[in-house]
Every structure is written in C-alpha cells, then in structure tokens.
Amino acid sequence: MKLDFTFYNPTRIHFGKNALDHLPEELDHYGPRVLLVYGKNAVKKMGLYDKILQILKNSEKTVVELSGIKSNPTYTQMMEGARLVRENHIDFILAVGGGSVIDCAKGISISAYCKGSPWQRYWMNFEDVNNEIIPVGCVLTMAGTASEMNGGSVITNEEEMIKGGRTYPADVNPRFSILNPEYTFSVPKKQMVSGIFDIFSHLMEQYFTGDDDNTTDYIIEGVMESLIHSTRIALRNPQDYEARSNIMWCATMGLNTITGLSKAQDWEVHMIEHQLGAYTDCPHGEGLAVISLPYYRYIYKDGLDKFVRFAKKIWGVNVDGMPKEEAALAGIDSLGDFVKELGLPTTLRELGTTEEMLPKIAESAVKGGGYRKMGETDILNVLRECF
Numbered sequence: 001m002k003l004d005f006t007f008y009n010p011t012r013i014h015f016g017k018n019a020l021d022h023l024p025e026e027l028d029h030y031g032p033r034v035l036l037v038y039g040k041n042a043v044k045k046m047g048l049y050d051k052i053l054q055i056l057k058n059s060e061k062t063v064v065e066l067s068g069i070k071s072n073p074t075y076t077q078m079m080e081g082a083r084l085v086r087e088n089h090i091d092f093i094l095a096v097g098g099g100s101v102i103d104c105a106k107g108i109s110i111s112a113y114c115k116g117s118p119w120q121r122y123w124m125n126f127e128d129v130n131n132e133i134i135p136v137g138c139v140l141t142m143a144g145t146a147s148e149m150n151g152g153s154v155i156t157n158e159e160e161m162i163k164g165g166r167t168y169p170a171d172v173n174p175r176f177s178i179l180n181p182e183y184t185f186s187v188p189k190k191q192m193v194s195g196i197f198d199i200f201s202h203l204m205e206q207y208f209t210g211d212d213d214n215t216t217d218y219i220i221e222g223v224m225e226s227l228i229h230s231t232r233i234a235l236r237n238p239q240d241y242e243a244r245s246n247i248m249w250c251a252t253m254g255l256n257t258i259t260g261l262s263k264a265q266d267w268e269v270h271m272i273e274h275q276l277g278a279y280t281d282c283p284h285g286e287g288l289a290v291i292s293l294p295y296y297r298y299i300y301k302d303g304l305d306k307f308v309r310f311a312k313k314i315w316g317v318n319v320d321g322m323p324k325e326e327a328a329l330a331g332i333d334s335l336g337d338f339v340k341e342l343g344l345p346t347t348l349r350e351l352g353t354t355e356e357m358l359p360k361i362a363e364s365a366v367k368g369g370g371y372r373k374m375g376e377t378d379i380l381n382v383l384r385e386c387f
Contacts, residue, residue: 001262002212009256011149012176015249017241019178020051026137026176027059031091034061035084035134037105038096039069043141046186052096052139064088066108069097072277072284073104075119075157081108082118085134095138095174098195099145102138106153106172109134119157123164129172137176141183143248144195144285146202146255148177156278162364163274179252181245185238192238193342194285196231196247200224200338201269201288202254208296209264209370211305216261223253224314228338235341266370269295272379275361282351289344290351293336294385298378300328302371307331348386358383 014022027034034056043049056063066081084090085108095105111118113131121127140148147153151172154165184192207220227250233243253259272295273287280287300307304324311317311331319327336346345351348358362380372378 001214003262005261007261008170010170011173015179017180017182019180023055024059030135032062033089033091035064035066035090035093037066037093037101039101043096069101069104071100072156072281073100075155078104078107078111078155082112085112090134093134093136098142099147102147103153105136107155109136110172123166133171136174138174139178142187142195143184143251144198146252148174149252149256161278163278165274179248181241181248184244193344194283197289197344198285199227199251199254205266206260206263208303208306209266214262216259216263220259221313223250226250264370268374272365275364279357279361280352286345289339290346290348290386294382296332298382299372304328
C-alpha cells in the first residue's frame with residue numbers, strides 16, 4: 001500500500017428483502033418536505049412507487065415529484081429539480097431508481113442553492129461546494145454505478161454536448177441507501193448486462209494502475225470473480241436471488257472507494273465514454289464495452305505484468321512459459337469473450353456513432369490515463385479501432 005489514504009464513507013446501507021422496512025426510521029431524521037425523484041414507469045409497474053408513497057404519507061411528509069429522469073440525466077432535468085427544491089423549501093431528496101436517478105438527485109442537492117452556474121462551478125471548474133447541500137437518500141432498483149454509496153454525479157449538458165462527471169466529497173453521498181436485490185428482477189436483460197459491464201469497468205479502471213503488491217488489488221480480483229460467477233447464473237436465471245444479490249453488492253463495492261484505496265486509478269475509458277454518450281445517448285455500459293478492448297490493447301505494454309496477472313487470476317489463462325505480451329493479450333481476449341457472452345455491442349457503429357463524430361469526441365474527452373497518459377491523438381486512435 002504505497003499511497004497514503006484516508007477512508008471515510010458515511011452512507012448507511014440497508015440490504016436484503018426487507019430493506020424497505022428501514023425507510024420510515026430513516027425519514028424521521030429529516031424535515032417534512034420531500035422531493036421524490038424517479039425515472040419513467042418502471043417503479044410504478046413494479047409496485048414500488050405506491051409502497052414508497054404510502055410510507056411517505058405515514059411519515060407525514062409533503063411530497064413533490066420529479067419524474068422522467070433519463071438514463072443519461074440532463075442538466076436541464078437537474079436544474080428543474082433545483083428549482084423545485086427552492087420553490088418548495090425541500091428538506092430531503094429521495095431518489096428511487098438506478099444510478100442515473102441517484103446522480104441527478106445528488107446534482108440537484110448541490111445545485112439548488114449554488115450562486116452562479118452549477119455546471120461551470122462544479123462540473124467544469126471543480127470548485128468546492130460551499131453552499132447548502134440538501135441531504136439525499138435512495139432506494140436502488142438497478143445494479144451498476146455504485147452511486148448509492150459514493151459522491152459521484154454524472155450529468156449531460158445537452159446544449160454544450162458534454163457529459164461531465166465528478167466525485168464530490170462524502171457529504172454529497174446518500175445518507176442511506178436501501179438495496180433489495182428483488183427490485184432488480186424486472187430490469188430488462190439489455191439493461192442488466194449494461195450495468196454488469198459498468199461494474200466490471202469500474203473495477204478495471206482501478207485495477208490497471210501500478211504494479212505494487214496492493215491489498216486493494218486482491219479485493220478487486222475477488223469482486224471480479226464473484227461478479228463473473230454470479231453473472232453467468234443470472235444470465236440463465238434472472239430471478240436467482242443469490243446471484244442478483246451478489247451482483248448488486250459487487251456493484252456497490254466496485255465504486256464505494258474501497259476498491260480505489262492506495263491506487264492511482266485510470267478512468268480514461270469512462271472519460272471517453274462520457275463524451276460518446278453526450279453525442280449518442282448510448283447506454284453507459286454498452287459504450288464502455290465497445291471502448292474497453294481497443295483501449296486496453298492500446299496500453300497493455302505499459303502495464304504488462306498487471307495484464308498478465310489479470311489473464312491468470314481472473315480468466316484462468318495458463319501463462320506458464322508464455323511470453324508476457326502473448327499472455328496479456330490472452331487476458332484481454334478473454335475479456336472480449338465475456339463481452340460477447342453478455343451480448344453487448346463491440347463497435348461504435350452499433351451505438352449510432354458516425355465517423356465525423358470521432359474527432360469531436362476525442363477533443364472533448366478528458367485527458368488522463370493510468371499506465372499511459374492519453375492525448376487527443378491517442379484517444380482518436382482508440383476510437384478508430386472501436387469503429
């Protein structure tokens with residue numbers, strides 16, 4: 001563990017079939033005016049909306065609703081929520097849905113009383129949040145982003161064609177999160193596998209940095225192995241509670257800061273996908289699946305030993321006597337097989353991307369990288385390999 005760190009995560013997790021029973025006690029800590037944020041019709045079809053409204057009513061809460069949050073939440077939607085907070089003197093925000101809904105709720109929480117443009121101050125200039133933050137809680141319905149246990153908020157500014165993401169300090173984290181794996185049973189397969197690859201990508205972004213003997217890497221490997229195992233069960237039987245519960249907890253573990261401790265971290269795949277999403281509105285996990293393989297083939301020589309370890313430990317490749325480059329590529333090929341197993345797209349064309357978009361995406365993508373620092377030309381090369 002070469003890099004110093006401070007670990008703190010204030011989010012209380014209620015996990016299991018009866019997790020929603022804890023909502024009344026959590027609501028007791030906050031004022032009477034609640035903004036209920038959710039997506040379109042899914043929470044109503046599954047009956048969760050009615051249950052939550054009844055709990056809010058029994059808790060004597062006044063409820064204002066913001067519905068229709070998109071899978072890539074927009075700045076316009078977020079600012080509408082901020083307006084509702086101010087006009088209704090909201091005390092608490094309850095997000096019911098997946099990562100997009102929770103990201104939007106957190107964005108609302110920091111933007112409602114921001115002086116000036118929240119987009120410029122917080123998403124573009126990364127200023128400290130020095131205004132009132134409205135507390136957020138969540139009821140999770142889809143496994144993927146870990147937004148239920150971190151301070152991240154990814155928002156798309158549709159006017160500027162930029163998808164901006166930032167992890168805020170812990171006071172932006174949800175105060176509590178309710179995780180019932182049964183709520184994920186009704187998620188369509190297309191969304192389920194997209195979320196699963198998002199989880200796997202979070203783990204890889206933190207894993208493929210540094211070659212030190214880091215306890216965090218062993219934790220990541222364990223979560224990866226659990227995710228692969230449980231995914232294969234869930235693909236056969238989406239109603240398997242144990243598999244879906246493991247996937248849900250893998251998602252939370254994947255980005256609740258534990259799997260990033262003492263790691264430099266990469267996040268270039270996510271930065272490229274964010275801009276791809278701004279131009280195509282593609283599902284996040286699908287974009288990550290398309291970008292990951294060409295990206296890792298582009299950088300693997302700069303982190304050869306870790307890619308060999310990935311091949312051996314995660315995919316069971318027999319690397320004994322194999323040249324390192326061949327072993328590393330075998331691991332990346334195994335990752336490609338997993339993408340196909342999930343039924344995810346493998347080219348940008350499948351996501352509706354045109355060749356004319358590529359330079360614009362490369363220009364707007366945040367330049368970072370772990371083993372290799374990526375410039376605009378590097379990103380464009382990766383995008384062309386994806387096309």
